Amino acid sequence: MRLTPHDRLFVLTGAGISAESGLATFRGSGGLWNGYRVEEVATPEAWQADPLLVWRFYSMRRRDALAVVPNAAHMALAHIEQELGDRFYLCTQNVDDLHERASSCRIHHMHGSLFQSRCIRCNLPFADHSLYETAATLPKCKACGLPVRPHIVWFGEIPLDMDAIYSELDRATVLLVVGTSGSVYPAAGFVHIARQRGIRTIYIGPEEPLNAEAFDEVILGTATEALPPISTRIIPTGRP
Ligand code: BV8
Numbered sequence: 001m002r003l004t005p006h007d008r009l010f011v012l013t014g015a016g017i018s019a020e021s022g023l024a025t026f027r028g029s030g031g032l033w034n035g036y037r038v039e040e041v042a043t044p045e046a047w048q049a050d051p052l053l054v055w056r057f058y059s060m061r062r063r064d065a066l067a068v069v070p071n072a073a074h075m076a077l078a079h080i081e082q083e084l085g086d087r088f089y090l091c092t093q094n095v096d097d098l099h100e101r102a103s104s105c106r107i108h109h110m111h112g113s114l115f116q117s118r119c120i121r122c123n124l125p126f127a128d129h130s131l132y133e134t135a136a137t138l139p140k141c142k143a144c145g146l147p148v149r150p151h152i153v154w155f156g157e158i159p160l161d162m163d164a165i166y167s168e169l170d171r172a173t174v175l176l177v178v179g180t181s182g183s184v185y186p187a188a189g190f191v192h193i194a195r196q197r198g199i200r201t202i203y204i205g206p207e208e209p210l211n212a213e214a215f216d217e218v219i220l221g222t223a224t225e226a227l228p229p230i231s232t233r234i235i236p237t238g239r240p
């Protein structure tokens, strides 16, 4: 994959880019995530029914994410961003903070962030690394006293800042998708939008995604195999 100094790169990542850091993917464990069916815990209905179960699930995810480090794929994307500057946009489906810890800056977490929480009424996300695993420790809003939830987009909820995503997708000349099964919308539909616009679309992952037929190019390999070589072939702005 070669980029010219005029290209604008839109990158979409999924759980696969964090797999080699040691974080489980949604489908890797047969649809179970740390023993839970994601649909059982990542939904507003699950939150209504059992907020403690949901907080136990996300506390475990926080513990898992704190125990791992970014891998060479996260670093490669941060390097590409340094070369391309504002012609680079990273939209991630992941809620972990490994892209940030690899020094990515131009990043949008469309499905929320594991280390943020928000009051169900005040709705203002705030940094939160705490673990909540007993009924007595379930968090309440300091301002209004109502329950505090994970700042996560659950199934059936609208992903964050879709307007910004679509406007970046509108300006991109290349869409690079890394490590996602293409099973969840609207993220899985970005490649179809890109295709309609006639821009280049590339997928990187060890197996074909469900939307493989929509990509111009499918590079079969892991993220840490495929991304570092691409990051060294980026033609930076200004140099011929
Ligand atoms: C929405 C946060 C409307 C949670 C997530 C019927 C009923 C109700 C809803 C729907 C329905 N049909 C469709 C929908 C919409 C629904 C949906 O798509 N459901 C699916 C199940 C059919 N979507 C929604 O509800 C979304 N909201 O539609 O709102 C709307 C939309 C637009 C505008 C206005 C209104 C909200 C979905 C968000 C849910 N939250 N995450 C949490 O993390 O706990 S989704 C979660 O699963 C991920 O974030 C990701 O998005 C998704 C799939 O995960 P992947 O990242 O793809 O991971 P997966 O395990 O599936 O695949 C891993 C891949 O990595 C594999 O391909 C593998 O090969 C690869 N891999 C493995 N190792 C490596 C690797 N790749 C590279 N290197 C490696 N080493």
Ligand code: ZN
Pocket: 119, 120, 121, 122, 123, 141, 142, 143, 144, 145, 146
């Ligand atoms: Zn509040």
